[in-house]
Amino acid sequence: TKTYLTGIQTSGMPHLGNYYGAIQPALAAAESNDTLYFLADYHSLNSVKEPARLREDVRSVAATWLACGLDPERTVLYRQSGVPEVFELATVLASVTAKGLMNRAHAYKAARDRNEAAGSTELDAGINMGLFNYPILMAADILLMEADVVPVGRDQAQHIEYTADIARAFNHLYGDAYSFPVPEGAYPQGEGSVLPGVDGRKMSKSYDNHIPLFMAENRLKKLVRRIPTDSTPVEEPKDPGSSVPFQLLAYFADAERTDGVRKRLEAGGMGWGELKNELFETINDRFGPMRERYEQLVAPGSELDDILEAGAARARGRAAATMAKVRRAIGID
Numbered sequence: 001t002k003t004y005l006t007g008i009q010t011s012g013m014p015h016l017g018n019y020y021g022a023i024q025p026a027l028a029a030a031e032s033n034d035t036l037y038f039l040a041d042y043h044s045l046n047s048v049k050e051p052a053r054l055r056e057d058v059r060s061v062a063a064t065w066l067a068c069g070l071d072p073e074r075t076v077l078y079r080q081s082g083v084p085e086v087f088e089l090a091t092v093l094a095s096v097t098a099k100g101l102m103n104r105a106h107a108y109k110a111a112r113d114r115n116e117a118a119g120s121t122e123l124d125a126g127i128n129m130g131l132f133n134y135p136i137l138m139a140a141d142i143l144l145m146e147a148d149v150v151p152v153g154r155d156q157a158q159h160i161e162y163t164a165d166i167a168r169a170f171n172h173l174y175g176d177a178y179s180f181p182v183p184e185g186a187y188p189q190g191e192g193s194v195l196p197g198v199d200g201r202k203m204s205k206s207y208d209n210h211i212p213l214f215m216a217e218n219r220l221k222k223l224v225r226r227i228p229t230d231s232t233p234v235e236e237p238k239d240p241g242s243s244v245p246f247q248l249l250a251y252f253a254d255a256e257r258t259d260g261v262r263k264r265l266e267a268g269g270m271g272w273g274e275l276k277n278e279l280f281e282t283i284n285d286r287f288g289p290m291r292e293r294y295e296q297l298v299a300p301g302s303e304l305d306d307i308l309e310a311g312a313a314r315a316r317g318r319a320a321a322t323m324a325k326v327r328r329a330i331g332i333d
């Protein structure tokens, strides 16, 4: 069996797009692989400087994954901060990583490009070392657990290549004593896999067009009602394919319900209001029970903290084994 590892961003409650594009496939992968999923709290420290929010976000995201069905016996779920060996390994890896490689990292370059476009003379203005070092910390996350496969979005492909480069650089120097497995990325296949947001663009927190997974029922209802639609009257035929509420319905309703609604829209007689009710009910039926579980887990004093601690203990067991080999190989033992 292969070891799958993925870092979960802890910025705010996941939305329907995250569920469809990340959570659901990750839970499916956990059925037949050795899986480690970690909450990337130290990565988020680069952008989140409010302690209360950081703390809350980590709990909220962890509770979300558990409520969605992550089995903590099967999958090692842990906080990045719960495995301090990752920072030790990051220091080791920095010593075999060319600075030029980091200079070419997309996230760093994009931040410099933004400064340039804004007419700044100091291209590194506002860029912290955390952002610059991000790819090394990410390589440490992956290599520490000797992961084989890292399922991520396409935008992360460069970071996975960097991790492989860094692993090879280490292996080249120390391979007689210890070699990291060189990991590969696993990327979503096909184009049709991007869930639209309420404005029709890709659902994304950055676009503020997202539907949070466990939004309170009354707020969810209001949000769905506000999804823009055209002014075709109730009785006239409508084109389901170009309607955002219908597209969303098709992701979460079963085939029979989706087909029924499609036929009624095409025939005329079904208004957008009724379609939105269908959509609200579909989302609410599907995620309502998970929302209840989420609310239990996210409440102070729930078993969430114990689950994360148990996960960190398991992860640290693996981390300690890798670090013992690494330390011996580099001569710091």
Ligand code: ATP
Binding pocket: 009, 011, 015, 017, 018, 019, 020, 021, 022, 152, 153, 193, 194, 195, 196, 197, 202, 203, 204, 205, 206, 207
């Ligand atoms: P941000 O705007 O902060 O970048 P986001 O809402 O776009 O956040 P990400 O954090 O970039 O979401 O993505 C996390 C995971 O969810 C990734 O694996 C990504 O592929 C998946 N994902 C995000 N949005 C969608 C979407 N609309 N449809 C399908 N998958 C998505």
